[in-house]
Amino acid sequence: KIYGLGASDNKAQVATLLKAAEKIQEKQLDKGVVFMFVEKEELDGSGTKKCLEWLEQNKEWNEAAAVVTEPTQLEWIYEGCKGTAWIELEVETEGGHASKNLQNSVEEVYRTYDEFAKFLPLTQPQPKIELTKIEAGDSINKIPSQAEAKFDIRTTPEFTAEDVKQTFQELTDQLEYQTSVKFAEEPSPPSNSQG
Secondary structure (H helix, E strand, O other), X not given: OOOOOOHHHHHHHHHHHHHHHHHHHHOOOOOOOOOOOOOOOOOOOHHHHXXXXXXXXXXXXXXXXXXXXXXXXXXXXXXOEOEEEEEEEEEEOOOEEOOOOOOOHHHHHXXXXXXXXXXXXXXXXXXXXXXXXXXXXXXXXXXXXXXXXXEEEEEEXXXXXXXXXXXXXXXXXXXXXXXXXXXXXXXXXXXXXOO
8 A cells, every 4th residue: 555645646657666676586687677666756856865875875887777657648758857946936025005006026926937937948848837836915905015936847958957047037137126036955957868
């Protein structure tokens, strides 16, 4: 039995890998095979990081390849993996009573999101941005002067975490309000078949 976030979308893959491990044991392979089942894939990827650290300390391979069994609706087998860049954006505007015509920090977050999306290259695979969290305001009749937002950006070799940060910085530098942009976590780089 498997419980927890991600169990539903990955239980078939786990069963498949366990069956593959059983079959591999029957064969005499001249190459090493490691099966990794990790935790916190949906949160911070720390399970994968720990497994990679273990591999680095315990295996001496000149070359390695990985098969990741993340669901793809059974449509494609992809080479490589998108990276992640989680961005925290703080926006500070004047704010004030809702009856006045003032800049709204929440609206400015959305405007920054819309502008950023225009910079995403039309490559395959395509980078992706999602606004995943926003906190602002303390009263229903006040325009919030401060908004804190978090973005999940999936990066590619053509649009890396550095491109993400630089694009956010350039966008917010042009705006009339005070902003702060930083990575929420250390970015995970994308990979492709060339490494």
